[in-house]
Amino acid sequence: MNLKTEISRLVSRAVESAVRDGAFDDIFGDIDPKVEYPREMKFGDYSTPIALESARLLRRSPMEIATGLARYIGTDPRMSSIEVVKPGFINMFLSTGFLYDNLKEIVRLGADYGSSSKQTPRRINIEFVSANPTGPLNIVSARAAAVGDTIANLMEFAGDVVDREFYVNDYGNQVSLLGRSVLARIREQKGESVEFPEDGYHGAYIADIAAHIAEDYEREMSAIAGEDELVDFLALKAIEYNLAGQRRDLEEFNVRFKTWFSERTLHEKGSVNETLDLLEKANGVYADEGKSMFRSTDYNDDKDRVLVRDDGRPTYFLADIAYHREKFERGYDLAIDIWGPDHHGHITRLLGAMKSLGFDGKRLNILISQQVNLLMEGETVKMSKRLGQFSTMRDLIDEIGVDVARYFFVMRSLESHLDFDLTLAKKESSENPVFYLQYAHARICSLFREAEKRGMTYDPSSADPAYLDNEESILLMKHLAKFPEEMEDAAEKCEPHRVATFLMKVAQAFHKFYTEHRILTDDRAMSVTYLLLCDAVRTVMANGLTLLGVSAPDQM
RNA sequence: GCGCCAGUAGCUCAGUGGAUAGAGCAACGGCCUUCUAAGCCGUUGGUCGCUGGUUCGAUCCCAGCCUGGCGCGCCA
Known part of the structure; x- marks a missing residue:
């Protein structure tokens, strides 16, 4: 169970005990205790406005309720203090002892830190991309691929069993249209004059496919008598060719589907x-x-x-x-x-x-994954498959790379229309937010290399929490402690951008810590303690980046 | 006309009905003889589209407007 859930249980139990003691009316127990993150650090790490919300119901002042309830929350080993403040908030502060123990837990769990297992995992099917097999994948598909795969990762991390599925629209009008477009190109390439089908697929890639098929299946084609049969055959081959290309691009994008489900089979088996x-x-x-x-x-x-x-x-x-x-x-x-x-x-x-x-x-x-506006030099690029400029996912990968692309697609919420400025993504590649995250990870790896070079032995059991009693270390540890609940939240709400937002906060806290504190010094106990903290940060960054499908490099 | 999404700093966007609304980029000014400066610190920057409503409290919920995008097929 994650920390936030444990804290709301703590509050719930306090309410129960208080009611049992007769300190409050029974109806107090009906209120669902909300636990939230205060905006400011001075208001603690977790806070509940339950006293404000129940004041009317209990016909008592919020401060009175808060003070009464706070006594029942009592002393929990995870808390250093509990305060009742002004309008009626109950603010809770995490203890450094707990945060320090958690550090060791993070390092012990490694790649499993933040994940959970469920007694009865849900079986989940997530279907995404599902682009028509009539050409290469475009930018919209790329966004869906990044988003869908990250949601799947998050749900697996949360303990469910997830299958990724791609629905192949290999049936219907557009299929025969694809076949006829290919046939027209083949005849054209043979020098015959043909009328290109109305509403046919004009993209240059159709000509490529046509050339390939004409070469690979010459014998099969000549054995086919009727025109309709030939169109069907060509459509099938073109679909195979396109699907292979789509699958290859997706795999390079770190997306692997368990099932490629054919619409055609639904019709064929009478479903x-x-x-x-x-x-x-x-x-x-x-x-x-x-x-x-x-x-x-x-x-x-x-x-x-x-x-x-x-x-x-x-x-x-x-x-x-x-x-x-x-x-x-x-x-x-x-x-x-x-x-x-x-x-x-x-x-x-x-x-x-x-x-x-x-x-x-x-x-x-x-x-619904909202649209992507592709910009170049600040100008909107019309997404026509005929225009060769950066309209495909392949071009995007070639141009800015998988890490940057996946991060950009996932850093915004699903509902927001995404402005993707390629010029900017490329130009700013050195000051890209994704590098900021990766740099934090690489910096820590570098620290460990340096420590080894200096002959320091990294033995976490000789760490001393007293060294972590400073603002930067504490903030960092607090973020790390929230990783599990943040990821669970992101999974539950299907909001992958939360991963990006969270990692940004951790990286920020780490860079600040790194600047303020020298890690490798003659004080071996202090060095080891800081290395333990860094090790935990590295673990969280790596786990988070893995969820995003972005690499966590050892050096940059 | 109907439906969906959006409107928060110059730009791109976070923000769970709570306390003094945040980040990145851009701009300006500082910080490397010492573990990676792809970094850190500081400054500038806001009628949270508008008007009402709901309530102890609204950027958040509701209604009505305004603006932008998308969709309104017996295509998929």
């Missing part, structure tokens, strides 16, 4: 039709001019949505319902989807359909 039957049984479907409609207006949608067209072809919506049904039937307790902003309108209807099928809506959590 789509089966889903329609189930929706009909749930009375969610009616016929309208030869179409099957879903009553999504029963679930707050603006209008009912088509499931099957009048020519009998299922819509993407129906397949999507089948897909999410399939996910739940695979036994996941929670399915998380990360969608682009252009899909937000689909949330209501999909949730409605899942509820109609009898699934608990809480099992599906759809997150």
Whole structure:
């Protein structure tokens, strides 16, 4: 259990005891004790406004309640003091003894510090990126990749079992459009004059794919008789080619999917039709001019949505319902989807359909990752696949590297529209926030190398907490103690940017500490104590950077 | 017209209904004979879009406006 949770338990128990003693009315026990971080250090490390919140209910003054309750919180070994202040806050201060013990705990646990294990871990499926297999991944996909993977990391760290999944849209109109675009390019390359399909894929990469396929599958292609069959074949090969490229880029971005789920298989094994039957049984479907409609207006949608067209072809919506049904039937307790902003309108209807099928809506959590505005020299770059300039994830990786890219995508909250200025990201690469974090880690590694060079033995058991009784050390230790709860919070709320914000605070506190205190000196006991602190900082930085998918270098 | 997201320092953005609203970058001024200066310290910088409401207390919740972006397909 993390520190913050333990402290709110402490307050809860105090309330219980106080009520039992008759010090307060029974209704006091109904109040959920909030524990928060005070804005200022002089107000302690944790604070509860419970007395302010319950004053009206108890018909007593906040100060009176706070003073009465503080007595029951009493002396806890983790606290150095508990104060009751002005309007009625109860402020709690962590003891340096506890913080010091925690330091040793951090070093002992290493990569496990901050992680938790659950008695009954949730099985979670997180689906993200899921770009169309019609070309290379773009910047929006890159953001989704960074965000989704970090959320997955956080949830695994919090003790759940997480599967990363990529949904492959290898079915429908655009697939044959892709096939026809490739066919047109192949014929063009043979010198035939062809009309390029309307709404076809014009990108230069299509020509590359066409050339590859024409070379690799010459024999197979000549054996195919009909034009439609040829288009199907080419579409399939083009998808394979694109998927391989997407997978390669994602792996280089430190993102590995467990499952690449093909939409086509849903249609082939009848799961789509089966889903329609189930929706009909749930009375969610009616016929309208030869179409099957879903009553999504029963679930707050603006209008009912088509499931099957009048020519009998299922819509993407129906397949999507089948897909999410399939996910739940695979036994996941929670399915998380990360969608682009252009899909937000689909949330209501999909949730409605899942509820109609009898699934608990809480099992599906759809997150919207807002758009990315790509800037160069402060100017917006239009994201067209035809323009070759920095529109792909591959270009981004080549240009600024995985560490910088992943950090930039995750440092902002999901909902905020992200301005990504490439010129700035590149130009400022030496003063980039991500280097600030990595530098803290590298600096500590360097300290240990230097200590070894000087023949100092690092034996934490000979450390002496008395040396840590200074402002910089204490602040640093306090941050380190909050790592587990901050990460748990980030996981629970699906807010990966909290990791970046937290690490920034730790790095800041460390750089300050480093400047103020000389670590390697003739005072061996002091050196060892400081090294212990540094070791703990290094552990937390490494664990946090790993969650972000960013490397923690030994030297820079 | 409807829906979603955003509006906080010059720029990019954090901020759990609580106490004197923060960081990075940019600007300016300091700090390396000693463990990594990719660092530290200081200064400048704010009607938290506007107007009401809810309450002991609102940047945060609610309503209505204003501005910007995105979406409103039987494409995926």
